[in-house]
Amino acid sequence: MMSQPRPRVVVIGGGYAGAAAAGRMSRKAAVTVINPRPHFVERTRLHQFAVGNHHASGDYRTLLGKGTELLVDTVTRIESRMRTVHLATGDSVGYDYLIYAVGSTATRRATVPGVEEFAYPVAEFEHAERLRHALNTLDAEAVITVVGAGLTGLETAGELAEQGRRVRLVCSGVIGPVLTGRARRATHERLSNLHVEVHENARVVRVGPDELALGDGTVLPSAVTVWTAGFGVPQLARASGFRTDTLGRILTDETLTSIDDDRVIAAGDCAAPSGDPVRMACQSALPMGLTAADTVLSRIAGEEPATLDLGFNGIGISLGRRSGVVQFHERDDTPKDRAFAGRIALSIKDLGLKAAMAGLRVEALRPGTVALPGGGRHPSDTQARTADPAHAATEDSAPFSDTR
Numbered sequence: 001m002m003s004q005p006r007p008r009v010v011v012i013g014g015g016y017a018g019a020a021a022a023g024r025m026s027r028k029a030a031v032t033v034i035n036p037r038p039h040f041v042e043r044t045r046l047h048q049f050a051v052g053n054h055h056a057s058g059d060y061r062t063l064l065g066k067g068t069e070l071l072v073d074t075v076t077r078i079e080s081r082m083r084t085v086h087l088a089t090g091d092s093v094g095y096d097y098l099i100y101a102v103g104s105t106a107t108r109r110a111t112v113p114g115v116e117e118f119a120y121p122v123a124e125f126e127h128a129e130r131l132r133h134a135l136n137t138l139d140a141e142a143v144i145t146v147v148g149a150g151l152t153g154l155e156t157a158g159e160l161a162e163q164g165r166r167v168r169l170v171c172s173g174v175i176g177p178v179l180t181g182r183a184r185r186a187t188h189e190r191l192s193n194l195h196v197e198v199h200e201n202a203r204v205v206r207v208g209p210d211e212l213a214l215g216d217g218t219v220l221p222s223a224v225t226v227w228t229a230g231f232g233v234p235q236l237a238r239a240s241g242f243r244t245d246t247l248g249r250i251l252t253d254e255t256l257t258s259i260d261d262d263r264v265i266a267a268g269d270c271a272a273p274s275g276d277p278v279r280m281a282c283q284s285a286l287p288m289g290l291t292a293a294d295t296v297l298s299r300i301a302g303e304e305p306a307t308l309d310l311g312f313n314g315i316g317i318s319l320g321r322r323s324g325v326v327q328f329h330e331r332d333d334t335p336k337d338r339a340f341a342g343r344i345a346l347s348i349k350d351l352g353l354k355a356a357m358a359g360l361r362v363e364a365l366r367p368g369t370v371a372l373p374g375g376g377r378h379p380s381d382t383q384a385r386t387a388d389p390a391h392a393a394t395e396d397s398a399p400f401s402d403t404r
């Protein structure tokens with residue numbers, strides 16, 4: 001008797017969520033991952049890549065499950081009626097199920113004059129590569145300004161300053177808005193030891209090729225301006241006719257299934273389950289990728305998919321290669337007033353990043369092995385949640401540079 005062909009699953013985006021999902025499904029479906037680059041990008045290390053102390057890349061041969069096809073291309077449109085995705089090269093690919101895992105990126109920064117032309121984001125590999133080139137040709141004494149003091153801004157400033165660069169950190173509020181008093185004090189102390197000049201409550205209103213202007217009229221010299229203030233998501237889902245939240249994250253139910261199409265399942269930074277998204281982080285993207293894969297596998301098996309149960313443990317910040325800050329959280333991601341700083345904090349943070357990569361490798365090798373860190377988002381809470389887009393977080397309230 002002829003065996004049935006395996007269901008075809010297309011995964012858009014080979015980041016933490018997409019790679020985890022591909023690994024999980026690899027033995028039970030014909031999986032194709034579509035990603036613009038032939039290598040995995042460890043986005044959590046892009047600030048390190050920019051300053052030249054990490055490659056921030058991974059080898060898909062060890063990160064995607066056996067038999068998974070990698071298509072190096074960009075999806076330009078999802079035609080859900082035809083179960084087809086269209087690619088930048090002009091090709092198209094059909095699917096039985098689609099996993100939407102396109103991640104996040106820098107927001108459009110056109111609201112502040114000069115940012116698009118002169119500032120350097122670090123949200124994507126190519127951004128960090130551009131910044132790295134700029135730093136390589138920069139005078140050692142030149143002032144570098146990091147705009148935005150969410151976690152990405154803090155980490156970037158710490159990395160640059162530890163290399164002996166002259167660094168200024170400018171933010172419109174306080175540094176690390178998600179940090180509790182203890183963690184913020186430790187961060188201030190470390191930045192001060194690294195001689196980072198911190199400007200809080202300062203809004204940048206214009207960026208030029210070698211300066212920037214603040215709202216109070218001050219003009220500061222800046223040979224390189226790094227822009228980490230605000231992140232957004234690719235607009236592919238919205239442009240393809242799916243309902244999204246205000247940021248453009250695709251709206252799903254708690255099984256991560258699109259509220260518009262039960263063949264489309266989303267995971268990671270680009271998903272808004274019940275319009276109430278979890279924080280954008282590799283810490284959430286990886287388990288969401290596994291949950292998305294479980295949803296697809298349940299549907300293939302004709303079973304009811306389980307709902308997302310995702311638990312957090314805290315936030316880790318590296319402030320250079322010699323020190324960091326760790327802040328503990330409840331499983332539901334509420335910060336506790338417990339934090340510690342120094343070399344051990346950095347090691348814990350680094351261990352977390354290594355564990356994420358190890359998790360992807362293990363799942364690729366032995367699908368179904370990696371357990372979900374649960375206990376944070378319970379099925380019983382889901383009734384309280386709503387798929388009403390008006391309920392969803394706004395762009396201002398959810399920039400992941402401030403929340404991961």
Ligand SMILES: Cc1cc2nc3c(=O)[nH]c(=O)nc-3n(C[C@H](O)[C@H](O)[C@H](O)COP(=O)(O)OP(=O)(O)OC[C@H]3O[C@@H](n4cnc5c(N)ncnc54)[C@H](O)[C@@H]3O)c2cc1C
Pocket residue numbers: 012013014015016017018034035036037041042043044045046047073074075076101102103104122123124152234236267268269270280281282283284285316400404
């Ligand atoms: C500098 C920096 C440091 C960070 N540090 C941490 C940290 O310490 N801890 C933490 O938890 N989080 C951290 N984050 C956040 C974390 O990296 C993201 O939350 C995480 O990468 C999200 O995973 P993802 O799989 O959803 O998306 P991504 O990892 O962004 O992967 C999405 C993939 O989809 C691809 N893609 C996009 N559009 C398309 C398309 N149309 N067609 C095909 N492919 C597409 C992208 O190119 C990318 O490869 C950091 C982020 C940055 C920028």
